[in-house]
Structures are given as structure tokens and as C-alpha cells.
Amino acid sequence: MENYLEALWQGFAGTLSWTWKSIIFQVPWSSNYFWGLILISLLVWGLEILFPWRKNQSIFRKDFWLDAFYMFFNFFIFAIVISGFYKMLEVLFGQIGITAKSFALIDTSSLPSWGQLVVFFVLLDFVQWFTHICLHKFPVLWQFHKIHHSVKELGFAAHLRYHWMENLLYKPLKTFGVMLLGGFEPEQAFIVHFAAIAIGHLNHANIKLTYGPLKYVLNNPVMHLYHHSYTLPEGKYGVNFGISMSLWDYIFGTHHIPEDSGTIPLGFPGEEKVPKNFWGQLIYGFRKK
Secondary structure (H helix, E strand, O other): OHHHHHHHHHHHHHHHHHHHHHHOOOOOHHHOHHHHHHHHHHHHHHHHHHOOOOOOOOOOOOOHHHHHHHHHHHHHHHHHHHHHHHHHHHHHHHHOOOOOOOOOOOOOOOOOHHHHHHHHHHHHHHHHHHHHHHHHHOHHHHHHHHHHHOOOOOOHHHHHOOOOHHHHHHHHHHHHHHHHOOOOOOOOHHHHHHHHHHHHHHHHOOOOOOOHHHHHOEOOHHHHHHHOEOOOOOOOOOOOOOOOEOHHHHHHOOOOOOOOOOOOOEOOOOHHHOOOOHHHHHOOOOOOO
């Protein structure tokens, strides 16, 4: 028991210390996700202001400040709170013989650095795409994912508006994806993480981008807008599930882009029951229907 309590404290204190050092610029830029998030957010917001897709949408759109708070809550505050429990799980798995190499299926050691990054990026994105489908397909998970889909006007900050329970699903599965690589994470993995933040911000931004032929590989704002559409094709529980890559949706037939005016209503039937404030959304999903 003492080992678990020590792990709990180490995880919490370590993440808190790392976050504070990031804020005061004692962490290298390559791993400073605090200021990296701010810089990427300002750049994408600037593009929204200069080249708005929906001209009538305000710069400070509906729920702008709520979504901005969610970015820091999900990326840092909740990460600090939960980090100790992940450290406890690490100790538990170690005691029962499960290590980072227990599920190794892919050996990337012979690949050049850029090849390792590509494998890392593609594998983790597929895991997240599959997880995203589960969030829509299974009602118990959809109850939490509704928070993300309660956004009525898309903008860059909507990227990280999601229920904290999603962290408990995404992070373990992403960790499992790394375990498939034998626990190997490329030295330049920060490139992948920053790229994922930038692509996610752009996907939710009020900008019209499709990337030409690359639209079949990379997710984009036009494609992702229809993921948030209030009206879905008949018989579908969702479309365009891609996180950073659109490739999986085209391969598995879950893509849907009927037009590109950008004027469709967003949300879902029953959205009026979702609380409008952060504290109400924090506990949403646990109540009886």
C-alpha cells in the first residue's frame, strides 16, 4: 500500500512541477506544451480573424471563453489531478509482470527517425479514431461525448472542449498503442504531439481548408464540420471520425461531405438538456436518464 501512495504522490507532484516549470520557461520549447498550446492557439485564432469561413460568426464566438478554459482544464489541470493514479497503475502492472514491452508487435528500431515518427503518428491516430467511434456508438460513452458536441459555433478552442471522462478512455488506449511499439516513443515525438494539437485546432477553426489531394489523408475543417452536424445521414450514429487523419474514414466508409458552404446547424437532438456552464458539464453523464 505504501508503494501505491508513494506513486500517487510522485505522479501528482511530478506533473505539477513540470507544468509550473513550463509556465516559467524552465522547460525546453520542444516539450513546453503550455506555451506551445498558447502559441498554436493564437496563430490559428489569427487565421480565423483574417480568413473567416463563416463571415457572420463573431471573433469571440458563442462559448469562446468556456472553450478556452476547457483547453487548459483538460490539458493541464485535470492531467495534474489524475497523474498520480496513472503512476499507481504503472506500479500495479509492474507487480503483475506487465511491462511496456508486453504487447510489442511493431519494431521500428531499424527505421530512420522520420520513419519512426510516421509509424508513431499513424498508429496513435488509428487508436484515437477507433476510440472516437466507440464514443459515438456506445450510449454510455456518448453521454460524456455529448459535451464536445454541444458546441454550437466551431472555433479553434472547441478542439479541447470535452468531458474529463474522455481522458480516462483516450490516455490508456494511447498508452496501449505505444506498448504495441514495445514502449518505444521516438525522441522527436514532440513533433507529433504539436502537430496533433495544430491539426485539431485547425479542424475546429472557422477556416475553409481542404488541403487539395491531401484531404484523403489529413482531416480538415470542411470534413470535420460535418462530424458536428445536427443532422446525420439516416441510420448513422456519426460520420468523419478522423482525429488528425481522414484516411481511416475513407478506408472504412465513414466519410460524408455533401457540400462545403459551412452554414449547417451544429449539435444533436436533445442538446437542450446539456448544461450550459462548466460545473454542470463537469458532472454531466452520471445522472440517471
